[in-house]
Amino acid sequence: MAKYFDIDDILTEEEFVPVLFHKPANGVTIDPSAETHCVEQGAKVEVPFWLAHELHLRQAVSINLPACFNQKTRLEVQADAAYVDLRSRCQYFYEFGCKLEPLVTDRTLGILLSTAFKIRYKEALTKVYTAAHITASKYLPFLTKEETNLYEAAHLSMTAFKKWRTGGPRLQRASILGRKRKDSN
Amino acid sequence: MAGQTDPHISLFSPQEVEFMAEDELVKIVPNMNMDPLNFISGDFGRFVPQIPTEVPLWLAVALKRRGKCTFRPPEWMTVDNLTQILEAERESQSTFQALPFSYVEIARLLFDHARDDIPDMYMVRSLVEDIRDVRLHKLETNLGSFQGTSAVKISNVSAMEVNLVRPFVRRALEAFYKHDKPEADVDRDTRSSRQQREANNEPRRPLRQR
Numbered sequence: 001m002a003k004y005f006d007i008d009d010i011l012t013e014e015e016f017v018p019v020l021f022h023k024p025a026n027g028v029t030i031d032p033s034a035e036t037h038c039v040e041q042g043a044k045v046e047v048p049f050w051l052a053h054e055l056h057l058r059q060a061v062s063i064n065l066p067a068c069f070n071q072k073t074r075l076e077v078q079a080d081a082a083y084v085d086l087r088s089r090c091q092y093f094y095e096f097g098c099k100l101e102p103l104v105t106d107r108t109l110g111i112l113l114s115t116a117f118k119i120r121y122k123e124a125l126t127k128v129y130t131a132a133h134i135t136a137s138k139y140l141p142f143l144t145k146e147e148t149n150l151y152e153a154a155h156l157s158m159t160a161f162k163k164w165r166t167g168g169p170r171l172q173r174a175s176i177l178g179r180k181r182k183d184s185n
Numbered sequence: 186m187a188g189q190t191d192p193h194i195s196l197f198s199p200q201e202v203e204f205m206a207e208d209e210l211v212k213i214v215p216n217m218n219m220d221p222l223n224f225i226s227g228d229f230g231r232f233v234p235q236i237p238t239e240v241p242l243w244l245a246v247a248l249k250r251r252g253k254c255t256f257r258p259p260e261w262m263t264v265d266n267l268t269q270i271l272e273a274e275r276e277s278q279s280t281f282q283a284l285p286f287s288y289v290e291i292a293r294l295l296f297d298h299a300r301d302d303i304p305d306m307y308m309v310r311s312l313v314e315d316i317r318d319v320r321l322h323k324l325e326t327n328l329g330s331f332q333g334t335s336a337v338k339i340s341n342v343s344a345m346e347v348n349l350v351r352p353f354v355r356r357a358l359e360a361f362y363k364h365d366k367p368e369a370d371v372d373r374d375t376r377s378s379r380q381q382r383e384a385n386n387e388p389r390r391p392l393r394q395r
Contacts, residue, residue, distance in 0.1 A: 098363060114364035121357060122329045146360065153352035161349050164199035165293070 008145060012092040012099065013050040019061040020044050049099065056103055063103050068093065069112070077116045082123035084116070085142045093144045125150055202348050206287030207243040207294070212257040214238075215248065242294060249298050256299040261285060262292070264305050267312040274319045279327060281320060281341035289317060289345040320346060328354065 003009040025039040068090035124139035219232035
């Protein structure tokens, strides 16, 4: 319930998954190209995850793996996980995979996620502290939202430390007192 | 991981860590007479000229700014000691040398205010900076060696270094934990062996050995 209002969680659940309907559904316009407003039994449709989850609980559909977890991605991850552009596949790659894991029959999803994350962590994210901005920014466009969070956290604390190190007035007026300053602490 | 949209999650800013470091006791040599001072944190004794006394760092800095004392540098801040520590840091790749918990902050405050009280000031300063760089580098390379633990112990890390890596390591460990949990249910046999790093300095992290 803590994640009900969380923007990232909402956006994660917005991702499409292909589902296979077990029961016909009447009066719904899921497939915009269909003529009749109903879905046949055995039809394959793409629905958002939140919908697929609900339908799965009522045993009306079975969920297949979406395209971002397909064989092509797996092969790429095996080859060189650090450079795989996960952001264009799915911005919430890890989070989405974790949600799908209990619903899908494929057992290797969790392993794929954790190996991908571990390798990417080791290669890209640990370089944040030492590397010059150029080397780190090679990986930046490829990171998913969650990894970008990690990166930003590290980057912020490093800049704060450097700023402190170069000195500054020991006592500073609080920024909420209205004085105009460029960098408020 | 998805629940943390706030990047400003570092729990202490460097200024706050410095503030907490100012409680450390240092030796000063006052040059005036003053009665004992009574504070909430304790009483600091009679100030007699030329008799060294121990006071907290914040009080020492305040007295120094009013020109009422001179600092006596702490024992660990001599050129020999620092050179030795630097050598030892450079040698070993995974252990940190024992240094006072807030050495970075104490060193910086002393350099800012007590420049003339420390013999060989420039030498000491460059040594402290070198030590800091080496330790930071070591810390970062060791960060990359997590294999999926959910608790990490590293000994002799100082306050400022811990504060630097704190948000990053916290989130990374959470992510590792999240990804390993479903894996642990599915596939116990093929789980890769997990490395562990020993000895912790941070009261906040649970020390669960996996």
